[in-house]
Amino acid sequence: MSVKIWAASDDFAPRCLKMHEMGIAMQIVEMSIASIPEEMNNVQVEIINLKVGKLAAVIPGSLRFCFDIVAKDTPLSGAKLHIEEIPVVVKCNECNKESVIKELSFKCEACSSGSTEILSGRELDIESIEIADG
Amino acid sequence: MEIKIVRKVLDVNEKIAQENREMFSEQGVFVLNVMSSPGSGKTTILEKTVSSIMPEINCAVIVGDICTTNDADRLARTGAPVVQVNTDEFGGDCHLAAHVIENATRNLDLDSVHLLIVENVGNLVCPAEFDIGEDARVVVLSVTEGEDKPLKYPLMFRVCDAALLNKTDLFPHLDYNRESAIDNILQVHPDMPIFEISATKSEGFSPWIDWIKNRLREKLN
Numbered sequence: 001m002s003v004k005i006w007a008a009s010d011d012f013a014p015r016c017l018k019m020h021e022m023g024i025a026m027q028i029v030e031m032s033i034a035s036i037p038e039e040m041n042n043v044q045v046e047i048i049n050l051k052v053g054k055l056a057a058v059i060p061g062s063l064r065f066c067f068d069i070v071a072k073d074t075p076l077s078g079a080k081l082h083i084e085e086i087p088v089v090v091k092c093n094e095c096n097k098e099s100v101i102k103e104l105s106f107k108c109e110a111c112s113s114g115s116t117e118i119l120s121g122r123e124l125d126i127e128s129i130e131i132a133d134g
Numbered sequence: 135m136e137i138k139i140v141r142k143v144l145d146v147n148e149k150i151a152q153e154n155r156e157m158f159s160e161q162g163v164f165v166l167n168v169m170s171s172p173g174s175g176k177t178t179i180l181e182k183t184v185s186s187i188m189p190e191i192n193c194a195v196i197v198g199d200i201c202t203t204n205d206a207d208r209l210a211r212t213g214a215p216v217v218q219v220n221t222d223e224f225g226g227d228c229h230l231a232a233h234v235i236e237n238a239t240r241n242l243d244l245d246s247v248h249l250l251i252v253e254n255v256g257n258l259v260c261p262a263e264f265d266i267g268e269d270a271r272v273v274v275l276s277v278t279e280g281e282d283k284p285l286k287y288p289l290m291f292r293v294c295d296a297a298l299l300n301k302t303d304l305f306p307h308l309d310y311n312r313e314s315a316i317d318n319i320l321q322v323h324p325d326m327p328i329f330e331i332s333a334t335k336s337e338g339f340s341p342w343i344d345w346i347k348n349r350l351r352e353k354l355n
């Protein structure tokens with residue numbers, strides 16, 4: 001895990017990246033707990049469904065690592081993060097075509113215009129939680 | 135059983151950022167968020183920038199620094215009011231979040247300020263995700279860093295409205311590929327304005343200062 005973090009960035013970033021994902025994990029735990037109806041007791045959350053855009057400054061592995069720590073002693077303890085990775089899609093301001101961004105070139109595939117708008121890829125959304133039945 | 139939530143994880147930050155943005159508009163303040171890796175020259179650039187913009191436009195600065203007040207002391211010499219945010223108090227964060235800016239502005243008399251510059255914490259990852267209610271974002275890249283930084287940190291270069299390539303006085307001493315650095319910025323953000331400057335030698339500042347003044351006028355007039 002730590003190897004992956006180091007590989008993703010250099011010098012100061014690793015320390016920050018970890019802290020950054022820690023804050024995000026805390027937010028996920030807080031929002032999930034808040035969404036559990038009050039009348040339900042002894043809830044065991046099994047799955048948390050997330051959408052994470054490829055441009056979001058989040059590494060799924062580090063997010064899972066932080067989440068496991070923060071979820072301890074909460075109804076989310078042991079829950080799995082299902083992370084749906086969302087590709088980066090831009091819309092061209094010149095010809096209106098949509099392009100999926102690979103290799104980090106943000107130009108329109110159709111007309112090579114550089115004037116594009118991001119449609120998706122920045123997501124950091126919590127979609128739902130799944131609770132054990134019974 | 136599935137419980138739908140469908141919310142952005144950074145919802146809380148975005149809500150406060152929006153409130154900040156409305157407050158800045160009401161007060162007639164243009165807000166510039168300056169970001170970079172540690173040591174790219176943010177403080178040096180802002181010292182020169184503020185000195186050349188004042189007194190024509192009244193400036194104030196909020197500076198995020200993990201443990202010292204060095205940057206704040208340097209910036210205060212320009213005569214602009216400076217608020218130092220010691221991010222450690224906010225949980226050792228590596229970025230300035232919207233609520234931190236909201237608190238910091240309480241220490242400023244915004245009535246007499248038209249340009250508020252925020253020197254974010256030196257980091258190319260986290261600050262890119264956190265809206266603070268600013269009007270424009272600027273990233274500083276210095277020529278002592280790799281030419282491929284824009285490709286390693288695409289979100290930062292994409293969300294910024296302008297890039298400053300700093301420490302150009304060092305070109306003669308380095309094997310730096312200037313064209314490749316600029317190509318990489320433009321690959322991630324095709325029409326981004328790029329200003330090549332040397333902060334210590336005060337070179338190349340006028341297009342950058344003009345850019346700020348134009349953006350400020352667009353908002354405040």
Ligand SMILES: Nc1nc2c(ncn2[C@@H]2O[C@H](COP(=O)(O)OP(=O)(O)OP(=O)(O)O)[C@@H](O)[C@H]2O)c(=O)[nH]1
Pocket residue numbers: 170171172173174175176177178179205255256300301302303304331332333334335
């Ligand atoms: N040669 C050269 N050195 C520069 C230039 N601009 C800044 N420096 C030097 O780079 C070092 C860091 O500058 P700062 O202005 O403190 O950088 P910073 O981005 O504010 O740093 P942090 O706030 O710590 O992230 C200092 O030693 C500066 O003198 C420049 O244009 N040319």
Ligand SMILES: [Mg+2]
Pocket residue numbers: 176177178205253
């Ligand atoms: Mg500084």
Ligand SMILES: [Zn+2]
Pocket residue numbers: 092093094095096097108109110111112113
């Ligand atoms: Zn096109």
